[in-house]
Amino acid sequence: MRIRLIMLAAAAGFLVAALAIRAVAPLGSWVEQSSGTALYASMTWAGVRVLAPRLAPLAVGAIALTWCWGAELFQLTGIPAALSADSLLARLVLGTAFDPIDMIWYPIGIVPLVALHHWKHRSQ
Template sequence: MSGAREATARPRATAAALRRRAVPAVAAVLTVVAGLSVRSVLTGDIAKYAGDALYALLIFWLVLVVAPPTRGWVAAVVACGFSVAIELFQLTGVPATLGAHSTLARLVLGTTFNAPDLPWYAVGAAVGWALHRLMVPRGPGVRAGRPSAHRRA
């Protein structure tokens, strides 16, 4: 590739990489806002389980911010697995101890294990995957948001 072509290709690649991260980053912020809103507007089981689903959805978006080329289904599996792991970690009592000293730890790790939370993590991850499928361009030569190797922009 000539020097001039390389010079114009780099900014375009950088802009594309920023766009691939910007969409899930904005979605993550909106998910946090939705989570805080749900807890302040709703009460009881609806608020609790919506919060669980939104927690997994947030992890889904964060996976795509950190690793933009990740396929949606992989991000969903990671988000669900991470959420379940945190829930199981609560069985150790460590999150409850940390949560007693830190609001942030309490928000991120929770405090007590609750088995009915587990399916709601799968719901949140599935919602993320479905939203991601709606946002990713589809068409000839495009698979999971990535152009095929033979197609050049």
């Protein structure tokens, strides 16, 4: 239960960081876009840890990355854009438009957390 609370707090922290960057970075800038993508991936990693707190570090990272890449590729169908037109939640979870650069930023948001999780897991 403790790890789930810590991961919920981490996810909230990643969200606050993303919103803070968005508030100060120029709209549409690479800083706003890239940091938001990486922090979305970090939130996804924390979400996987909430749902499966005992999962091995690489498995958590693989699931988070699969979700992120899957959501990004799903944007190619146009369905997320249609859903996002009527739903802020859909826009936050699924996005709206495919951006191939996002495919690079997702691992940037996940790999350091996998490494930290692995280091912490080994030290226990």
